[in-house]
Amino acid sequence: MTLAELLPTYRRSLPEKLCTSVWPTSAEAMPSGDLVVSGVSLTELADRFGTPGYLLDVPTVRERCRAYRALDAEIAYAGKAFLCRRMARLIAEEGLSLDVCSAGELATALSAGFPAERILLHGNAKTHQELRAAARAGVGRVVVDSLAEIDRIPGPQDVLVRVTPGIDGRTHRAVATGVEDQKFGLSLAGGQAAVAVARVLARPELRLVGLHCHLGSQIAEVSGYEEAVRRLVAFLAEIAVRHGVTLPQLNLGGGHAVAYCPGDAAFDLPGFAARIPRVLAYECRKHGLVPPRLTLEPGRAIAARAGLTLYRVVTVKHSSTRTYVAVDGGFSDNPRPELYGSRYTARLVGRTSDAQKRSMSVVGRHCEAGDVLIPDAQLPSDIRAGDLLAVPCTGAYHHSMASTYNLVPRPPVLALEDGTTEVWIRRETEADLLHRDIA
Ligand SMILES: Cc1ncc(COP(=O)(O)O)c(C=O)c1O
Numbered sequence: 001m002t003l004a005e006l007l008p009t010y011r012r013s014l015p016e017k018l019c020t021s022v023w024p025t026s027a028e029a030m031p032s033g034d035l036v037v038s039g040v041s042l043t044e045l046a047d048r049f050g051t052p053g054y055l056l057d058v059p060t061v062r063e064r065c066r067a068y069r070a071l072d073a074e075i076a077y078a079g080k081a082f083l084c085r086r087m088a089r090l091i092a093e094e095g096l097s098l099d100v101c102s103a104g105e106l107a108t109a110l111s112a113g114f115p116a117e118r119i120l121l122h123g124n125a126k127t128h129q130e131l132r133a134a135a136r137a138g139v140g141r142v143v144v145d146s147l148a149e150i151d152r153i154p155g156p157q158d159v160l161v162r163v164t165p166g167i168d169g170r171t172h173r174a175v176a177t178g179v180e181d182q183k184f185g186l187s188l189a190g191g192q193a194a195v196a197v198a199r200v201l202a203r204p205e206l207r208l209v210g211l212h213c214h215l216g217s218q219i220a221e222v223s224g225y226e227e228a229v230r231r232l233v234a235f236l237a238e239i240a241v242r243h244g245v246t247l248p249q250l251n252l253g254g255g256h257a258v259a260y261c262p263g264d265a266a267f268d269l270p271g272f273a274a275r276i277p278r279v280l281a282y283e284c285r286k287h288g289l290v291p292p293r294l295t296l297e298p299g300r301a302i303a304a305r306a307g308l309t310l311y312r313v314v315t316v317k318h319s320s321t322r323t324y325v326a327v328d329g330g331f332s333d334n335p336r337p338e339l340y341g342s343r344y345t346a347r348l349v350g351r352t353s354d355a356q357k358r359s360m361s362v363v364g365r366h367c368e369a370g371d372v373l374i375p376d377a378q379l380p381s382d383i384r385a386g387d388l389l390a391v392p393c394t395g396a397y398h399h400s401m402a403s404t405y406n407l408v409p410r411p412p413v414l415a416l417e418d419g420t421t422e423v424w425i426r427r428e429t430e431a432d433l434l435h436r437d438i439a
């Protein structure tokens, strides 16, 4: 055999790196068809822990934290993307601050020993209990989201005012929060933001430290953030003139998009890092202000690509028009396709197949015809019950949005690092489900 003839066989005997825009950085496809993440075989992991399971590649989380920490800004991880005590500790270790939006997220962070002064409390409907819990804990900042809330925040407290800048981040309507006519923030154009600033300043126990805005989630373009800087710096200048105070912080929220499928547009972080400080410096110079310290609140961009979901195929059904590959999870572990029409890919794990790839629908196990995880997955035509499927990019807004619909218990979160697996959240059991149900 010539070298040229041997080369394809040789290549097939080597591990293949997977597309790092959607898979964890360390993910490798082995010649056997197994998938290895952080040195852990997913076939073995499925045998040991069962399916479905959420897997989290810890080195990818660290890598994403460090990419953000390299920016000249405070980085506050948005816990709503995925939070548990181990995640909170990892975020603390990586030197990030934390955005929490409920008493539950706050309690989780505090019980992990997350420093309270590095926590920001968000929420458009913070309850008295939540505000009191934040005050008791000594939370660093509360982000004011309504006029009524201002009188209810126990002092002393540092606060930011959340401004609705009237900017369309061009994302799904359900997660667009920079535009007018949605429930978050206080409108800049409508004057409510200015009223909020005056009210906060009128309460001496509150210290106004800055402005906040969050354009929405899964935003791919940097231009909306540039416009937000322009509008918010102009507002900072107005506040300086009207009230004689210079606010030291400008929080631009999160929302940075990730790719769910190869080829999807993701947020241009290097572009953001190059352009935003320049715009900020220019606008501040124009208005005669000292540039405030930036805070960013990425959630998805830290956790999404580190995660993947491992399912087992339960049945394969051929209709006259489609093949339905039904797995042992679905809507309850991933409602995003149904909520936002989100697209995913899937990969066969644990065996190789020379069968031709065909388009088929990967569906869940729930009693909803809309429980379709992937309407058009490209999978080998010999796919069968018992096969394992891995769906990448499920580290953010999957476990945190999981439900027990149909009383299907929630999957565990298994963290992978250096060839070892740690259970960060154990599998929910039927006993757990019955525990809350008073007979
Ligand atoms: C106030 C605030 N900050 C940060 C985030 C995090 O968003 P993402 O996960 O898209 O970065 C959200 C959620 O959209 C949010 O509401």
Ligand SMILES: N[C@@H](CCCC[NH3+])C(=O)O
Residues within 6 Å of the ligand: 080, 175, 217, 218, 336, 340, 396, 397, 401
């Ligand atoms: N749940 C949304 C993101 C919401 C962001 C929260 N403010 C998603 O899965 O894309």
